[in-house]
Amino acid sequence: MAKPISLIRKKLLTEEERQEATISKLKQQLAESNEALEKSLSILRELHDSGLLEAAESMLKAKAKIAEITLGQISRPEITNLINNGMAAAGALTSLEPEMTTKLMNGLTAGIQEAQSPDENRISMFSLMKSLRDPDVNRAVRFGLRFLKGLGRELGSDGKQD
Structure with missing residues (x-):
């Protein structure tokens, strides 16, 4: 064995x-x-x-020096405000309907293009009142008035009176 x-x-x-x-x-x-x-x-x-x-x-x-400079720049009040405003704007945009945002941006573009066209005619009170009969102008004025009402309501919600 x-x-x-x-x-x-x-x-x-x-x-x-x-x-x-x-x-x-x-x-x-x-x-x-x-x-x-x-x-x-x-x-x-x-x-x-x-x-x-x-x-x-x-x-x-130079990573330590770059990190030091970056942190110094980020901690500036202007940058902090920029970040906070960007986050607030992003929050506000998320509460809006994308279709409405697209429509509003297209309307702004069209309005800017229309405003750039040369028109030397003076605007009188009569022509201003007459322009309210134009459905496009009337729609924009109604939208603007409702916008101002909502903006004013929100501005007054902090309890302070002007």
């Missing part, structure tokens, strides 16, 4: 054998990823030729 195995010896690789195994593994990975490596090298070459690689390297080296 054979003797039972009581001791297992683990083969330890020498430093040279480990390096050979690593190099062999890298060679295999290079052969498998040849196309991707060629594209990566091409991109790196283009970045280097255009100077962007050097700029990116400089930015990475």
Whole structure:
């Protein structure tokens, strides 16, 4: 009968054998990823030729200084107000119907184009009153009056009287 195995010896690789195994593994990975490596090298070459690689390297080296400047700029009251106003405007826009927003923007564009057309005629009170008969003008005036009413109601909702 054979003797039972009581001791297992683990083969330890020498430093040279480990390096050979690593190099062999890298060679295999290079052969498998040849196309991707060629594209990566091409991109790196283009970045280097255009100077962007050097700029990116400089930015990475100066990342602490860039972060300090960025944080200093962001914490300015004007930027904080800009961010807060942008968030408030985005919140307001989300409560509007997209169709109405599109219609309003198209109307603004058409109104600006109409306003740019040359017209040297003076506007008298009579011509102003007569223009209210135009359905387009009347529609815009009604919209404007309802807009002003809603704006005034909201402005007065803070409890302060003018």
